Amino acid sequence: MVHGSAAPARRVLLVSTNYAPEQAGIGPYAAQLAEHWAARDGWEVHVLAGMPHYPAWRTDPAWRGVWRATERRAGVLVHRRRHTVPPRQTAVRRALYEASILAHGLLAPPRLPGRPHAVVAQLPSLAGGALAARFARAATAPFVPVVQDLVGAAAAQSGIRGGGRAAAPAATVERRVLAAATLVGVIHESFTDRVAAMGVPPSRIRCVPNWTHTARPTRSRAATRRRLGWGPHEKVVLHSGNMGLKQGLDVLLAAARLAPELRIVLMGDGSQRAHLAALAATLPNAQLLPFAAERDFPDVLAAADVLAVTQRASVLDMSVPSKLTSYFAAGRPVVGSVADGGGTAGELRRSAAGVLVPPEDPAALAAALRALAADPDRAAALGAAGRAYAATHLGRGRALARLTGLLDEALTLPPPAPAPRRGNGRRHPAGTLGRAGQPPGHALSGPARPAGGAG
Secondary structure: OOOOOOOOOEEEEEEOOOOOOOOOOOHHHHHHHHHHHHOOOOEEEEEEEOOOOOOOOOOOHHHOOOOEEEEEEOOEEEEEEOOOOOOOOEHHHHHHHHHHHHHHHHHOOOOOOOOOOEEEEEEOOHHHHHHHHHHHHHHOOOEEEEEOEOHHHHHHHOOOEOHHHHHHHHHHHHHHHHHOOOOEEEOOHHHHHHHHHOOOOHHHEEEOOOOOOOOOOOOOHHHHHHHHOOOOOOEEEEEEEEOOOOOOOHHHHHHHHHOOOEEEEEEEEOOOHHHHHHHHOOOOOEEEEOOOOOOOHHHHHHHOOEEEEEOOOOOOOOEOOOHHHHHHHHOOOEEEEOOOOOHHHHHHHHHOOEEEEOOOOHHHHHHHHHHHHOOHHHHHHHHHHHHHHHHHHOOHHHHHHHHHHHHHHHHHOOOOOOOOOOOOOOOOOOOOOOOOOOOOOOOOOOOOOOOOOOO
């Protein structure tokens, strides 16, 4: 909270390209973390974010044509900067996306009323990480990146065109960003070895898992199923979230062809949605839905009979799908078509909430889905195990306390050494993260509005 003109007890800058109102991926976690900190007495929280665009990979219509804006959301001052949004994913387009984030962040950094006490970044945005490291260095403040996905590994494993060639350069930038960190948070222990291999000492790595960010279901399953047109005795398999390359969702539609008695529902958006819609058009038991409204989302998950998570066989240690936290809380069994040695498989085993099948194997997936549909007692037991795991291990309060502890610890460590002076050696004034010679920023306030003035 900002208390008049008094200096805050703690001023934090969070750099996260993805932020609310995005409903999927990193956005909800970044928003809930920033809002949690902003609600603490004496804390002032700023966020440098992009324009809402994920997972559709289209700029939200409310923000089209807006280049810079500042809005206040739940006590957080969000500074938005425009960037390119590639509707089709290739390594070159993703590089341009990152370059535009970096360029606009450097040209128009957020104007803060004083130096931040700490700078936090949500990766995998390489540009966001590089900006956060630069801002922290300018303010002589701790830099704490939280690794949600591994960028270099993602380029190699996700199947994006040109990703193999881009993997090494991406990993080099990622390594430099992490090397500048005071402490590094990782959302899953399977990331620890990979981050350590980039040269980060294990003593500087902390596991800060994500949490269940959705509410509990409030409506009856029968009512939600009627609203969605799902029959009372129909067996519904639901995949919710990003429809991208790494998800390999073709396998679910191939399984639908092999198991016509099941209804296969894909709910969400992403770069592969048009391709998947074309495949589904030939399958009477396949259905594509847009994202449910935030208030309806938990009810839709709970109304399905089985929840599916799929990944390409090449996806091993680049990510752990955020959808799992919501899946477990929904209390429905999960079938994972994922690589056996990856973090997703490990999380399903640990929760005892699901069944694993080999990735990119439609016959194995169809058989597993049929078996669960035919065994309601087992399905109920798996769903109950997932709900218990979410309650025990994925609570929001516990996870946010870990992240606050990570920040507290970083603030006790020696500050990073000042960057060498360049050019005329002038330093930024205390109230801005902008170019040398600019006047200090001022306190920002006012209602949220997409077409706001410069942030």
